[in-house]
Amino acid sequence: MRRAKPLLAAAVLVLILAAGPAAGPARAQEDISALDGTWDFFAYGYYEVFTTFCHGTIRLEKGSIVAGHGSYHTAPATFRGHLALDQSGLITGRVAGRWGESETFNYSLVSGRANPPRETIVASGLDHNGWGCIYYLIRID
Amino acid sequence: MRSRLRFTPLLLAVLLLWPGAASGQEGFDQADLNGDWAVFLYGAYETRTEHMYGLLSLDEEGQVVGGSNTYRGIENQFMRGRLSLSQDGQVTGDLLLEAWRVEIKFIKGRMNRSRTEVTGLVEGQWYPGLIRMIKAPGAAGEPGS
Numbered sequence: 479m480r481r482a483k484p485l486l487a488a489a490v491l492v493l494i495l496a497a498g499p500a501a502g503p504a505r506a507q508e509d510i511s512a513l514d515g516t517w518d519f520f521a522y523g524y525y526e527v528f529t530t531f532c533h534g535t536i537r538l539e540k541g542s543i544v545a546g547h548g549s550y551h552t553a554p555a556t557f558r559g560h561l562a563l564d565q566s567g568l569i570t571g572r573v574a575g576r577w578g579e580s581e582t583f584n585y586s587l588v589s590g591r592a593n594p595p596r597e598t599i600v601a602s603g604l605d606h607n608g609w610g611c612i613y614y615l616i617r618i619d
Numbered sequence: 620m621r622s623r624l625r626f627t628p629l630l631l632a633v634l635l636l637w638p639g640a641a642s643g644q645e646g647f648d649q650a651d652l653n654g655d656w657a658v659f660l661y662g663a664y665e666t667r668t669e670h671m672y673g674l675l676s677l678d679e680e681g682q683v684v685g686g687s688n689t690y691r692g693i694e695n696q697f698m699r700g701r702l703s704l705s706q707d708g709q710v711t712g713d714l715l716l717e718a719w720r721v722e723i724k725f726i727k728g729r730m731n732r733s734r735t736e737v738t739g740l741v742e743g744q745w746y747p748g749l750i751r752m753i754k755a756p757g758a759a760g761e762p763g764s
Contacts (some may be wrong), residue, residue, distance in 0.1 A: 597732045
């Protein structure tokens with residue numbers, strides 16, 4: 479009986495700790511810092527006869543894109559912008575940037591969601607021309 | 620004995636919570652591509668659209684070893700191809716379809732950290748398209764299988 483007590487306490491503690499990560503997302507859902515890190519960004523859209531596509535790697539810190547580079551269509555591009563995460567888990571914001579001499583682009587994320595481990599974000603929205611787009615963000619680190 | 624038991628919860632907690640220790644998610648391996656993948660592709664160019672869905676089998680080297688697809692409504696086979704996965708999760712390579720001998724070539728691809736999805740932009744028949752690959756449940760090479 480004496481031995482059983484510490485074992486029981488150990489089992490209870492381990493169960494609490496193991497349940498922690500599952501309970502964590504609900505608490506952290508409103509915290510934009512949960513999306514901090516490096517992500518690969520993919521955008522694809524089409525309207526009438528026009529196609530837009532973009533890919534790159536961005537670094538998010540507290541919702542701001544603090545660094546990013548990739549390609550807008552086939553031109554090298556740099557990224558800026560921001561994302562917001564509300565209490566329901568809705569992700570909105572914009573991934574914008576520059577390419578060429580002084581050209582700009584702007585992809586708005588109207589409605590997005592992350593999967594529970596927050597390693598993939600899927601979103602829908604519009605580019606600066608109003609063409610409908612789908613977006614994927616895949617977490618790198 | 621009692622003092623040993625006192626540290627048991629701490630040791631178990633460290634093992635459970637150590638980042639990536641349990642899942643081995645530190646670096647990607649080429650063999651992570653091994654298995655059956657559901658593949659979805661969509662692309663649009665002027666008045667043309669390109670769409671494909673199918674099931675693709677890759678071996679541990681990332682070589683195409685089987686699978687069929689429906690490309691723009693035509694049922695056909697994956698003829699050959701090979702995908703490569705870098706240690707940081709970037710996916711490159713190409714897939715050759717029987718239909719019109721279309722070559723699907725990755726411009727930029729990324730595997731997710733769970734090793735269950737690949738997302739990318741690819742060169743299709745006319746123009747870049749968006750590709751998604753989802754590992755089939757219970758497939759060879761699936762994490763934890």
